[in-house]
Amino acid sequence: MTTTEQGSPPPVPGTLPAPPEEIAARVKALEAIFIEKGFVTEEAVDKIAEMYEKEVGPHRGAKVVAKAWTDPVFRERLLEDASAACRELGIGGVQGEDMVVVENTEGVHNVIVCTLCSCYPWPTLGLPPNWYKYPAYRSRMVKEPRVVLQDEFGLDLPDSTEIKVWDTSAELRYWVLPERPAGTEGMSEEELASLVTRDSMIGVGLPKQPGSAS
Amino acid sequence: MAECRRGPDRPPDLTERRVVERLLGELPGAGAIPRKEGELSFESPWQIRALALAVAAHDQGRFPWSDFQGQLIAAIRDWEQTPAGERGEWEYYHHWVRALEALVVDTGMAEPGEIDRRAVEEIKAGEHRRAHSHGSGLLAVDRGGG
Numbered sequence A: 001m002t003t004t005e006q007g008s009p010p011p012v013p014g015t016l017p018a019p020p021e022e023i024a025a026r027v028k029a030l031e032a033i034f035i036e037k038g039f040v041t042e043e044a045v046d047k048i049a050e051m052y053e054k055e056v057g058p059h060r061g062a063k064v065v066a067k068a069w070t071d072p073v074f075r076e077r078l079l080e081d082a083s084a085a086c087r088e089l090g091i092g093g094v095q096g097e098d099m100v101v102v103e104n105t106e107g108v109h110n111v112i113v114c115t116l117c118s119c120y121p122w123p124t125l126g127l128p129p130n131w132y133k134y135p136a137y138r139s140r141m142v143k144e145p146r147v148v149l150q151d152e153f154g155l156d157l158p159d160s161t162e163i164k165v166w167d168t169s170a171e172l173r174y175w176v177l178p179e180r181p182a183g184t185e186g187m188s189e190e191e192l193a194s195l196v197t198r199d200s201m202i203g204v205g206l207p208k209q210p211g212s213a214s
Numbered sequence B: 001m002a003e004c005r006r007g008p009d010r011p012p013d014l015t016e017r018r019v020v021e022r023l024l025g026e027l028p029g030a031g032a033i034p035r036k037e038g039e040l041s042f043e044s045p046w047q048i049r050a051l052a053l054a055v056a057a058h059d060q061g062r063f064p065w066s067d068f069q070g071q072l073i074a075a076i077r078d079w080e081q082t083p084a085g086e087r088g089e090w091e092y093y094h095h096w097v098r099a100l101e102a103l104v105v106d107t108g109m110a111e112p113g114e115i116d117r118r119a120v121e122e123i124k125a126g127e128h129r130r131a132h133s134h135g136s137g138l139l140a141v142d143r144g145g146g
Helices: A020-036 A042-056 A059-070 A072-080 A082-088 A135-143 A145-153 A189-193 A198-202 B017-025 B045-059 B065-081 B092-106 B114-131
Strands: A098-103 A108-113 A162-167 A172-177 B137-142
Touching (some): A020 A042, A020 B092, A042 B017, A059 A172, A098 A108, A135 A145, B017 B045
Parallel strands (some): A098 A172
């Protein structure tokens, strides 16, 4: 079959400038068609994609966190306007996504979820882990965050800690500024960044402790 | 999901980067693939999905890699032959997506227009999500017992 006999030219991005959301939609469309028709399994695509997830994060988010831990002025800017603060470090979305950083403090723990789909602060965290997209995570985290954190993620927070669950969306992408671990006073930004995990920025985990294997 | 018909088991080393690297090395413009410190680098998740989709489909026997290679050569040539004012910026993965789309239509894996239609649906679904602006922020608070 050729594409030119069908009347209209093939609807491809071609040489024309295409807005990023259009390209992203085309790739989603291709993937949906491939999976529906059984050309590939979602697992097979995930398996390859996961190898590269870290290329778009979450080391970038870790860098932002480490800077916020060491630079109080930057931290303030980050909490005020995360998108702008991240842009200072050359980190940004394709367009439109505004990031909001919520800060963990003694007594308050934040966690993010996307109740409707799988919106995720990918400019800083990379691609979402698979479980983030599962309906079970999305609905249960809202209903019983404390139980989910403990049972599913092994995160045992003190009873007195308040847990806030934030709904992240296509335009407003929340992520978590975890608390700086104790005993990290002399560490450089780079060393600190190595303690920051993806899960700690979603809010289902804590940063690594200094001295633990990285 | 439809049962996936597969040939022989996929090579055990599929998930290793070197397999992807070998496939990429056979493509035109291999030197133009965005990299940082030697490793593939991506700016957006869709680029990763597009890469993974082509590699996975080839791996599951949907098309020989040389066919994809041919389509990518054509896509890049088209871009090069288009006057600078009428084409987008050089973006390696745009060519990648275009090549994959052309291949999919040429092999009959999708009807002409099918990808277009689905892409419009995806965009609408995105608009719908935005219109229903969830992400209103704070959803739930567990104040704890202490």
